[in-house]
Amino acid sequence: MxxxxxxxxxxxxxxxxxxxxxxxxxxxxxxxxxxxxxxxxxxxxxxxxxxxPNYAWAEQVKADDPRIRTETIGYESPKGGGTINGLLARPAEGNKFPAVLVIHENRGLNPYIADVTRRLATDGFLAFAPDALTPLGGYPGNDDDGRAMQAKRDGEEMTQDFIAAAKWLDASKFSTGKLGVVGFCFGGGMVNQLAVRIPDLVDAAVPFYGRQPDPADVPKIKAPLLIHNAGLDQRILAGAPAFEAALKENGKSFEAFVYEGVNHGFHNDTTP
Incomplete structure (x- = not known):
C-alpha cells in the first residue's frame, strides 16, 4: 500500500x-x-x-542490527503487575551508557515503540521499553486488541510498573547512573507522572503529547522537561497553559514546543 x-x-x-x-x-x-x-x-x-498502523513504516533499525545488542528481560514490580517484560537495547560496543526509559502509548509495546528503543541504542543510549500488557499476556500483535487490553489494567498499578522499571534501569550494570524518560501519548503522561513521583531518580523528562500532571504537583519536579505537543491536538493543548505557568512560577527548567498543523501522535510513523 x-x-x-x-x-x-x-x-x-x-x-x-x-x-x-x-x-x-x-x-x-x-x-x-x-x-x-x-x-x-x-x-x-x-x-x-x-x-x-503499518509497522513496516516504523522499522528504521532492525532487531539484528550489528550496531546494537537487544534482549527481552523481566523485572519485578511488587506494587504493580508482578514480573513485567520489556525490550532492552544498548550499543554493541562499550560498557556503560546513559539510560532512557521508553514508555509506550495506550496499546502496549508494539513494533513502533520497539523500533524507537533500538534507535536510541544506535545513538549511544541504554534504552528499555517495558510492556504494561505483560500481566495480560503481553502485546497481542495488533493495536486494537492492545488498546482494549491496556484499558483493563489499573492505572496506579501501571504507574508502579514504570516506577519499578526506572529503578531497575538506573541500577543496571550497563547504566552510568543518569536516567532520562521519554513517552508518547499515554507514555507522555506517564513521563510527567514519573517526574513528579520519583524526582530524585529522573534526570531528564521528554513527554510527547502527554496528559499534564496536577499543577499542584509541579513543585516536586526536579528534572528538566522537553515538552512536545501537536498544534491540532486540542485535547492535550487544553492543559498546557496551566502546566507551563506552574513550571514558570516554580522556577523549573523546561522547553515546550508546539508543532503547528500536525495531529496528536505525530511521532508514530506507522500511521499517516
Missing part, C-alpha cells in the same frame, strides 16, 4: 481516528462515521486500512 500523509485526509477523518485510537469511540461507530468520507471510488475498507 502506498503510504499516505496526514494532508491526504480531511481533518475530520483524522479526528475520528484520534477518538477511536484513544478509546472514546468504539470500532462500530468509528467505521459508521468514516463511511461519509468513503466517496469517489474509495471503499470504506480501503479508508480504514489507510488509517491503520
Amino acid at each position: 502506498q503510504r499516505k500523509q496526514a494532508s491526504d485526509f480531511d481533518q475530520k477523518v483524522l479526528d475520528l481516528y484520534d477518538e477511536f485510537a484513544h478509546g472514546r469511540m468504539n470500532r462500530r461507530d468509528y467505521v459508521k462515521h468514516l463511511r461519509t468520507f468513503a466517496v469517489g471510488g474509495l471503499t470504506i475498507e480501503a479508508l480504514v486500512s489507510s488509517l491503520s
